[in-house]
Amino acid sequence: MTLTLDLAKRKERSPFIVQTVFLGVGLACLLLAPLFFYPVFLMKLLCFALFACAFNLLLGYTGLLSFGHAAFFGGAAYFTAHAVKEWGVPPELGILVGVFGAALLGAVIGFFAIRRQGIYFAMITLALAQMFYFFCLQSGFTRGEDGIQSVPRGHLLGVIDLLQPTNMYYFVLTVFVIGIAIIWRIINSPFGMVLKSIRENETRAVSLGYSVRNYKLAAFVMSAALTGLAGGLKALVFQFATLTDVSWQMSGEVILMTLLGGIGTLIGPIFGAGLVVTLQNYLATSEFPVTIITGVVFMVCVLLFRRGIVGEFYNSRLGRKLGFEHRHKH
Amino acid sequence: MAVATPLVNEAPRVVLSARGLRRDFGGFTAVKDVDLDVHHARVHALIGPNGAGKTTVFNLLTKFLQPTHGTITLLGEDITKTAPDKVARMGLVRSFQISAVFPHLTVLDNVRVALQRPNRLATQFWKPLSALDALNGKAEELIRSVGLEKEVNAVAADLSYGRKRVLEIATTLALEPKVLLLDEPMAGMGHEDVGMVAEIIREVARERAVLMVEHNLSVVATLCHHVTVLQRGEILAEGDYATVSEDPRVRTAYMGTEETS
Numbered sequence: 096m097t098l099t100l101d102l103a104k105r106k107e108r109s110p111f112i113v114q115t116v117f118l119g120v121g122l123a124c125l126l127l128a129p130l131f132f133y134p135v136f137l138m139k140l141l142c143f144a145l146f147a148c149a150f151n152l153l154l155g156y157t158g159l160l161s162f163g164h165a166a167f168f169g170g171a172a173y174f175t176a177h178a179v180k181e182w183g184v185p186p187e188l189g190i191l192v193g194v195f196g197a198a199l200l201g202a203v204i205g206f207f208a209i210r211r212q213g214i215y216f217a218m219i220t221l222a223l224a225q226m227f228y229f230f231c232l233q234s235g236f237t238r239g240e241d242g243i244q245s246v247p248r249g250h251l252l253g254v255i256d257l258l259q260p261t262n263m264y265y266f267v268l269t270v271f272v273i274g275i276a277i278i279w280r281i282i283n284s285p286f287g288m289v290l291k292s293i294r295e296n297e298t299r300a301v302s303l304g305y306s307v308r309n310y311k312l313a314a315f316v317m318s319a320a321l322t323g324l325a326g327g328l329k330a331l332v333f334q335f336a337t338l339t340d341v342s343w344q345m346s347g348e349v350i351l352m353t354l355l356g357g358i359g360t361l362i363g364p365i366f367g368a369g370l371v372v373t374l375q376n377y378l379a380t381s382e383f384p385v386t387i388i389t390g391v392v393f394m395v396c397v398l399l400f401r402r403g404i405v406g407e408f409y410n411s412r413l414g415r416k417l418g419f420e421h422r423h424k425h
Numbered sequence: 426m427a428v429a430t431p432l433v434n435e436a437p438r439v440v441l442s443a444r445g446l447r448r449d450f451g452g453f454t455a456v457k458d459v460d461l462d463v464h465h466a467r468v469h470a471l472i473g474p475n476g477a478g479k480t481t482v483f484n485l486l487t488k489f490l491q492p493t494h495g496t497i498t499l500l501g502e503d504i505t506k507t508a509p510d511k512v513a514r515m516g517l518v519r520s521f522q523i524s525a526v527f528p529h530l531t532v533l534d535n536v537r538v539a540l541q542r543p544n545r546l547a548t549q550f551w552k553p554l555s556a557l558d559a560l561n562g563k564a565e566e567l568i569r570s571v572g573l574e575k576e577v578n579a580v581a582a583d584l585s586y587g588r589k590r591v592l593e594i595a596t597t598l599a600l601e602p603k604v605l606l607l608d609e610p611m612a613g614m615g616h617e618d619v620g621m622v623a624e625i626i627r628e629v630a631r632e633r634a635v636l637m638v639e640h641n642l643s644v645v646a647t648l649c650h651h652v653t654v655l656q657r658g659e660i661l662a663e664g665d666y667a668t669v670s671e672d673p674r675v676r677t678a679y680m681g682t683e684e685t686s
Binding site for chain 1: 487489508509510511513514518519521525526527528529530534537538539541542543546547548549550551552553554556557596600
């Protein structure tokens with residue numbers, strides 16, 4: 096018996112090395128990226144990548160399709176922008192305000208949504224997020240159609256000037272890495288294991304005595320809070336918070352990014368977000384309508400790579416050889 | 426094989442009981458006025474033709490369905506209005522007719538997930554997965570007790586049907602239930618597995634109550650102390666196997682002849 100378990104551990108070791116190498120290369124790329132790319136573009140990419148990963152915590156690891164995550168993303172952007180601009184709090188605290196605001200919003204929306212499953216769950220999240228959208232449209236502190244403009248980036252810890260693009264980039268990268276690390280920890284924790292079991296067979300989880308609703312609500316709030324981290328960060332990067340980020344199109348976009356990259360993989364959504372943001376950026380100046388192109392890309396991906404780009408790689412021969420075997424049913 | 430005698434000689438106490446259990450689906454009554462007493466250290470079989478309402482009774486007892494009428498008592502507590510996960514935490518654990526495992530988890534992980542909650546290792550989102558290694562000892566013991574030690578690292582979806590059922594029993598036992606409800610535990614199993622599972626159930630029933638739905642009558646005859654026959658949602662006959670099998674109404678129900686008793 097102990098023999099079989101030892102075998103299992105030995106089998107895991109070489110993929111661990113491969114994955115560490117991949118991780119190192121990825122981090123090095125991100126550290127050097129501002130030398131080659133426009134920092135604001137990179138920061139936008141990181142914000143959306145974090146957003147998609149936070150969303151995937153719910154879709155990929157708990158099996159809940161939320162169609163209202165824009166409320167947390169855009170909501171946090173408003174909260175952070177307001178805190179930094181009107182209360183004059185430092186940027187790091189402003190982001191925390193966004194995170195807590197989004198978590199609170201997540202607790203309220205989640206409380207109602209988790210009572211239903213499947214498409215009903217998605218519709219309730221959509222409806223409540225739309226309510227929040229109209230609240231943002233009417234409320235005084237969001238300044239309606241104008242949004243909150245010229246948000247100061249401020250000084251990190253009172254010393255580092257974030258108006259400097261390079262400083263801001265490394266700040267965003269640090270927050271991004273922390274966010275991903277938190278998601279990784281949640282997924283690979285005893286709690287994450289229970290989430291997986293709920294995704295796999297909810298009835299069985301209930302019969303094992305798990306109060307599935309509480310676990311789902313906890314996952315929902317965590318996902319909302321991490322989405323808030325991305326949203327607050329974005330408000331500081333662009334120095335404004337507008338209705339775009341709370342609109343339902345944003346909720347749709349994050350679903351697109353996650354599916355493109357590969358649901359249920361940690362880094363898939365990062366690639367998905369990268370692809371969508373890059374397309375949007377390059378096509379913004381061309382004559383082609385962006386939505387049609389992203390729509391076509393999405394259709395091609397759904398038809399050809401059902402598991403998403405990263406999901407397909409994990410399942411390919413090379414991926415399996417490198418030990419990225421990925422088990423998720425579609 | 427003779428019916429196993431319980432470990433203790435005292436009069437068996439009732440651990441799970443239902444009174445006047447009824448469930449309507451629209452105009453159809455799936456279960457009607459069912460009284461049931463499940464005793465500690467006894468194997469109780471629930472048999473009856475297809476559509477007799479056996480699984481509905483299971484769903485009612487475990488509160489996956491809410492009864493239209495009637496009361497259910499578990500270990501002296503009224504659970505008629507209790508949520509299913511709470512019922513499971515109180516010690517009434519069930520298996521399912523369609524084998525319920527977590528298909529993309531390994532055998533070891535399936536058992537560990539079941540062990541997590543009773544061992545208070547379920548809500549920690551800040552701890553690494555290796556924290557669950559603390560459960561390996563217990564998990565191995567359970568896996569060995571059902572003879573799955575060779576498949577410990579296999580993914581549950583890759584197991585044969587019979588092995589999946591055995592795994593489900595192991596995860597059910599992981600909760601150390603006081604009352605075990607098994608929905609057709611031997612269905613679709615090979616001959617050898619049937620013998621092994623019967624042995625496991627016999628062993629398990631020394632310290633807990635078992636209520637099982639089973640179609641294999643020879644298993645029922647050798648394993649069960651008490652048999653309840655359901656037909657069209659109502660209790661047709663009750664007693665030990667010998668009594669029940671002699672009952673002409675039961676024979677009619679099982680032979681499927683049209684004559685009415």
